[in-house]
Amino acid sequence: MTEFAITLEDVQDAQKTLAGVARMTAMEGSRHLSSLVGAPVQLKCENLQRTGSFKLRGAYVRIAGLDPEERAAGVVAASAGNHAQGVALAASLLGVRSTVFMPVGAPLPKIAATRDYGAEVRLHGQVVDETLRAAREHAEETGAVFIHPFDHPHVVAGQGTVGLEVLEQCPEVRTIVVGVGGGGLAAGIAVAVKTLRPDVRVIGVQAEGAAAYPPSLVAGRPVALDSVSTMADGIKVGRPGDVPFKIIGALVDEVRTVSEDALSSALLLCLERAKLVVEPAGASPVAALLSDPEAFPGPVVAVLSGGNVDPLLMQRVLRHGMAAAxxxxxxxxxxxxxxxxxxxxxxxxxxxxxxxxxxxxxxxxxxxxxxxxxxxxxxxxxxxxxxxxxxxxxxxxxxxxx
Known part of the structure; x- marks a missing residue:
C-alpha cells in the first residue's frame, strides 16, 4: 500500500476490468517532433479510443465497481463532451441507466454521440459548473450515483491503464507528457509508471488560461481559479481534484503551461504531419514539445488524450494555427x-x-x-x-x- 488513494495493483485490476472494453490504442512515431526534440517521439493515440478519448477507461471501471443496488438506481454525470460519452457507453455496456447533463451550448455532435451511446441527455446551464450542480441535485433527488470525471479512486485507476500500455509499447521511454485538467489521467499514469519505472519523467501540461495546478502546488492544496479561458475544453477545469492532486504533487515531475497559439499549432501539426484528428486538449503535450523541445529527454511519449473536436471549432482553430505558423x-x-x-x-x-x-x-x-x-x-x-x-x-x- 502507498499513502495515495490508488496503488499499482488498483491500476492493474482496472486493466483486467477493461479487457475487451477499452482498446490498447496505437503508438505512432513522429519524425517531425523527433527532429525537433532530438530524440524519438511517440504519440499515444487515445484519440482513437472508443468514444474518441481516454474517458471510457475511468468511467467503465467506476460503474463496474458499483453494487447491484447502486446499479439499479442508475448513474448521472455532467460534462461538455468526452466524459459524457464515456459514461454513456460504459453504462450501456454494463446495463445501467444513465443520465448526462450537458451545457446548453455544448456542440451538437457531442450531444448526438452521447445520446447514441444510450444516455438520456439533459441540457442545463451555460457553463459546466451550472451543469455540475444540476447533476448533483439529480443524484440527491433520485438516488442515482454521481460519476465524477476525475475525482474518484476508481476513475483515476482506470485512466492509469494508459500508463501501463505506454510501458508495454515503449519500454525504453524516458519522458511521458500528458495534458492535465482535473488531473485524473496524469495521476493514474504517474502511479502506474513511477511504481514500475521511477526513472521515467512524467510531465503534465495545462493551458495558460486554465492552469490551476501551478498555484495549487505552490499552496500545497487545491486552489480554485477565479476564471478559466481556453479553447481546450477537455482540460478547462478551474480546480484540481482532491484525489489526483495529492498524487500529482508527489509523483509528477513538473506541470508546464502552453499558450493558445501553441495549442492551435499543435493541432495543425497533428492533422498535417501525423494525419490524426486531435482536439486542443489532446494536442497539449505536442504544444509543450513545440514550445520547448529541448526540455524533454527522449525517447518521449506524448499522450493524445482525445479527438472529439467540434467541426466549427476545428475550423477556427486551424485558421488560428495557420496564422500562428x-x-x-x-x-x-x-x-x-x-x-x-x-x-x-x-x-x-x-x-x-x-x-x-x-x-x-x-x-x-x-x-x-x-x-x-x-x-x-x-x-x-x-x-x-x-x-x-x-x-x-x-x-x-x-x-x-x-
Missing amino acids: GRYLSLRLRLSDRPGALATLLSVLSRAQANVLDVGHMRTDARLKVTEAEVEVHLETEGADHCSSVVMALREAGYTVL
Whole structure:
C-alpha cells in the first residue's frame, strides 16, 4: 500500500476490468517532433479510443465497481463532451441507466454521440459548473450515483491503464507528457509508471488560461481559479481534484503551461504531419514539445488524450494555427478608388506568391478620402518569412498597409 488513494495493483485490476472494453490504442512515431526534440517521439493515440478519448477507461471501471443496488438506481454525470460519452457507453455496456447533463451550448455532435451511446441527455446551464450542480441535485433527488470525471479512486485507476500500455509499447521511454485538467489521467499514469519505472519523467501540461495546478502546488492544496479561458475544453477545469492532486504533487515531475497559439499549432501539426484528428486538449503535450523541445529527454511519449473536436471549432482553430505558423495572413490596405485598382493589387499579391482566400472591398467610410478605398485581404502564405516578404512587396508597390 502507498499513502495515495490508488496503488499499482488498483491500476492493474482496472486493466483486467477493461479487457475487451477499452482498446490498447496505437503508438505512432513522429519524425517531425523527433527532429525537433532530438530524440524519438511517440504519440499515444487515445484519440482513437472508443468514444474518441481516454474517458471510457475511468468511467467503465467506476460503474463496474458499483453494487447491484447502486446499479439499479442508475448513474448521472455532467460534462461538455468526452466524459459524457464515456459514461454513456460504459453504462450501456454494463446495463445501467444513465443520465448526462450537458451545457446548453455544448456542440451538437457531442450531444448526438452521447445520446447514441444510450444516455438520456439533459441540457442545463451555460457553463459546466451550472451543469455540475444540476447533476448533483439529480443524484440527491433520485438516488442515482454521481460519476465524477476525475475525482474518484476508481476513475483515476482506470485512466492509469494508459500508463501501463505506454510501458508495454515503449519500454525504453524516458519522458511521458500528458495534458492535465482535473488531473485524473496524469495521476493514474504517474502511479502506474513511477511504481514500475521511477526513472521515467512524467510531465503534465495545462493551458495558460486554465492552469490551476501551478498555484495549487505552490499552496500545497487545491486552489480554485477565479476564471478559466481556453479553447481546450477537455482540460478547462478551474480546480484540481482532491484525489489526483495529492498524487500529482508527489509523483509528477513538473506541470508546464502552453499558450493558445501553441495549442492551435499543435493541432495543425497533428492533422498535417501525423494525419490524426486531435482536439486542443489532446494536442497539449505536442504544444509543450513545440514550445520547448529541448526540455524533454527522449525517447518521449506524448499522450493524445482525445479527438472529439467540434467541426466549427476545428475550423477556427486551424485558421488560428495557420496564422500562428505564418501560414495565414490578414491585411487591410488603402488604395486609389479607380477602375482596375483592385486588379493591380491582386497582381502584386500573385507575384509575391500569396494565395488569396478572401477579399473585402469598402468604398464608403468616414475615415476614407473621396478618392480612396479600403481592402481587407485574407491570404494563405508559406511561413513567417513569406508573410514579411508579402508585406514588403505591397509597401514597395506604394500601398499603405494598415
